[in-house]
Amino acid sequence: MTFALLGVFFRQSLARMLTNRAAAVLTLGFGVLFAAAQVVAILVAFRFTDSLGEWSLYHVLFLLGIAELVQVAYAVLFVNGHESLFERILEGELDYEFARPVDSQMLAIVGRFDLPSLPTAVLPLALLVYSGWHLGVSLVSWSSVAIVGATIMSVAFYTLANQILVTTAFWIDRPLGLTGTLEDAYEAAKRPASIYPRGVRFAFTRLVPIILTTNIPVGLVRGEAVAIDMAVLSAATIVLFLLARWQWRRGAMRYASAG
């Protein structure tokens, strides 16, 4: 997967966006609506309290900005590939991906960039700038570098988790209920970990560390010790990567072409 190939995919995605201009405009407009609803929910909650588990409104808005940014990054880079992947698995239309001298799994999910989703990053970025300014977050600091690194790892975690769910189509006919599971489960990550009871917190920070994808950056802003959390999230991401690769190889053995 070379930069030249990625350049080709970008141009193809741009052409696709310009072909479906109406869908592009709708994506741009409606993509921010759910994120805006999340912000309104937090503002409504803070009508009735001054803090959530020792977090101020700005900490929670910063967390929300990180969470939405992770989902926008996934949407721009991978959502189109994943949405069509399970249909192509079921319909036996992956011959192109398996025949090319490029990693088939990467080719199947990369290359269908959802460029109309790119401007929807405005809302989460605005949230991060607004809340970060109130929290005194400096753009030029090691903590900012760490925040960016943690966010990139969160995108990788989110993408790999979705990849595993989508690729179950090699085994399950029409896993419609599974493909939206992670998006719904990610709602749990849009809240401070401290609001959950101990058992739930353990499950979502140590077993399936989805909450860490958003809480680590806020922990860095608050100056908390997040080294163990970073280690857990890194280990989980590596495990997901290995699992996704193994699952794809096993799934390819079951693949039946319709060509």
Added chain:
Amino acid sequence: MFAIRQALWRMRSFVAHLSVGLSTALTYRWSVLTSVLSLAVSAVASVFLWRAVLSSESGHLDVRYDEGSITSYFLLSTAVAVLYPSSTLFRLARLLHSGRLNYELARPQNFVVASLAWFLSARVVEGLVVGLVLFPLSVVGLARLSVPSFVDVVFLLLSGGLFFAFGLVVGTLCFWLVEMWPLQPLYAGLMALAGGRLFPLDLMPDPLGAILTYSPFGLFGFLSVKTLGGTASAEEVHAGIVAALVWTLLLYALWQVLWPSALSRFEAMEN
């Protein structure tokens, strides 16, 4: 005599669609269960958020809500979310893009009646799955259900009819939009904001909360949840009935304008 035979034949056609729809929906019953479970995670996150609001030092909630009632609200909200899924809105788009719309239109049937049969069959299966999940939750007191009155049942049926009419109108957009999926985040966003999925609408400042409650999303979202839980007042249910009727008639009138225009753009292709 001819009119009676025609009515009986149409009823048989409706029942045939209903039974095929039920078989299809039952095939994907596990998808319904996974939808329930994944939506439940989202609801659990909201429950803990609002419980944290109540338990915080400066926390206070409107006297209408305590820990138990807010938990029940989000569990019932999840149940309603399963009964009114966004996938219903895209059935016409699936028929169009797969080429099966030709056969649906060529058959000697009323397209709206046939769509209603499919709609009801899916709701029956989803209702059964939701009922199986809600029953133990209500036994342990987490989900507070009430026995609906006749007026409550009328409102719930009308809100279901409103959702069907909404689906008809949204569905016709597939004749103009190549890609329908951007409407999915629109629906999710509107249900989150105006349907009470992220927070009870009566916690919003007046009159915004009241306006959103009687919007279509508030009717088949927030007010349906309150009615199921027995916390909706008689005035709210009566107002909901009137609002649901008005919205349904408006949407049906809009569909009557859109459908002929959509069909005039339709170019049937053999699949």
